[in-house]
Amino acid sequence: MAGLAWMSLSVSATDCDGGLVYLDANRNGQRDEGEPGVSGVRVSDGVAIVTTDAEGRYRLAAIDGRSRFAIKPPEHAVPMRADGLPDYWGNVQREPGPELKYGGVPVTRDGCRDFALWPRETGDELEVLVFGDPQPKSTVDVDYYRRDIVEPLLQEQAGAGRPLASLGLSLGDIVNDDLSLYPVMNAQTARLGIPWLHVPGNHDLDFDAADDTGSLSTFRHHFGPDTFAWEEPQASFIVLDDVIYQPGQRPAYIGGLREDQFEFLEQYLAGARRDRLLVIAVHIPFFDTTPGRESFRRADRERLFAMLEPFEQVLLLSAHTHMQQHVWHGPESGWHGREPLHEYNVGATCGSFWSGVKDADGIPDTTMSDGTPNGHARMQVAADGGYSLQWKVARRGPQEGLSDAMALHAPKVLRRGAWPGFGVHANVFMGDADTRVEFRIDGGAWEPMQHVVKPDPRILAINVADDASATLRGYDRAPEAKPSPHLWRAALPTDLPVGEHRIEVRAFDRWQGEQRASTVYRLEDAEP
Template sequence: MIFGDPQPYSLDELEYFRKGIVSEVEGITDVSFGASLGDIVGDRPDFFNAYKEIIEKVGIPWFHVMGNHDMNFDVTSDEFSDESFTAAFGPATYAFNHGNAHYMKQTFFGKEDGFYGSKAHHHFNVGTPSGDWYSGKILANGTPASTMRDGSPKGYVFLEIDGSEYAARYKPAGRAADYQIQVHAPKILVEGVRTTAQLVANFFTGAATDKVIFRINGGEWKPIIIS
């Protein structure tokens, strides 16, 4: 299970993270481990312990990546910028094996880091539990909608790894697992009249290799242009 930036800047936002994200996966049993990919907090290392109390409720082993908002900004030397992070979570860089895969927590990869692949790493942008930084309309559960600026809902990713292959499934927070696309279309069109109206489909965490198709009133399936 992969979390993008939790990134709370206040105790209220920590509570939004607990109520809107962690409570949804609390006690999950069919996941080997989880990871938060940086920006654990929003420039508030003093929130690390409160965050840990929340993330422990998930109930599975959890790894953390240090982000640029997790540093100590009041130090005089960069070598001390990760002291609060390492005190709370352990080393800022590390590696481990799980199953038949090797995991490395580093910022960049190259031959000097032990990566000799013929192709570049695949950079995967994960949706975040904080969404658009805990903004927007307050939902029925008392948390903000936090729709991200690309139109995707806040959420997290289930990542399945098999050797050198992987499959990722995005899980919008508070929505059914099969909610993977949001369609924006006019409610009414006049038959036979030309229009500039658009049909827009936001396929969450989609890639250029994905195919999105549509049809109207049972007509022919047609591809949607990916932009």
């Protein structure tokens, strides 16, 4: 019976070789009389790109195992599916694929159809929510994601009386190897009511696939193409699967790009507008995450960077590291543009894999190994392509020494007159080596803090507490502290009067301007 069912679906292959892109003016999900086709829209299967004719029709050979999609034009929107995802894609799988634990792509002709576009009004500024590594390993973690990330955003939206963004982007590791969690994760994200794009990560693979080609079958069934473009008036987005699966090898994957992806890029970039921001969204960073070990294939990076060089406004977005950092690429990594190429390695929405001590609401602390609290990023893009970035700390009430911008660590008490060898540390989450950070005591003069690359003492203290505890403090321990690229230090004075003294720190964020946090320490007299 299965074979007969497949035959009934695939008697004619030619009816899948073309289609129509039309304007769904009344937004009812079907083409009605008088609704015109839309010319000049590009349609792709992740390799070839074709363009609709004057009547909105296109021709594109149907190839099983590919996802067919319309490249959303900037002046249009797309309908939303019943599951809350944007409806711009469909899979073609007319013959059964390999049997996979999580199902892969079932026999379908979903890509053999027309694509609808909706009329839309566009604003001057684009707002995007960016999630790095949501990565639940169980339904318990999905509930953390719901309560720690989604619910606060819904509350913020309700207070604002409008959606917080017009686009959302998850940068891979949508789940942590258990692909059966895709529907419940998507259901939570879809509650935000925002068109949401998904990048595949190394924990989104079908590990029982025979090769890299089939390793994203289940991901594609749920989220669509692994390589595609999406256009807004202010920015063009290219989403790329950059996880090369290497079954039976060590490591089992490496960062890189496939030859068919370069075919797609060559065609798309040839006609891409250069008067707006070009965003490249991937999971594995383009820089090598471990010095001396190639985690992204250098030849692929150099080839991609050469293709991007003609574009003056490019932003790379990556995740994967469960840290947060800004990397400015230059000749040493294969970038030869006029200005350094900015890669924002976005912190994890799950933080340190939903680990650590739980708070009063039963949600783990899950601060990352570099000292960045879990949360999400927000990106704003202006009409001219200029962009700004911001990190938003997940659901936390007011805490001494903590803000969305930074976390402070200082000793609670020092001996008055002691050698001033102990200091305050400021972890500025969106900082880099060029960030200006200053401190002052009791409202005095501002003084510079020194940029240091070492573990955040806050995380070291958590590590020590976990070691010293005779019982488990959480389901999973907090990660070991790693050197943070956005940490500053200043020695605290001990020649002040006995009592409490306020420490203020300010950092000059390149996008959000002056950011502040404060805490206190106390001086006491003591006898030898």
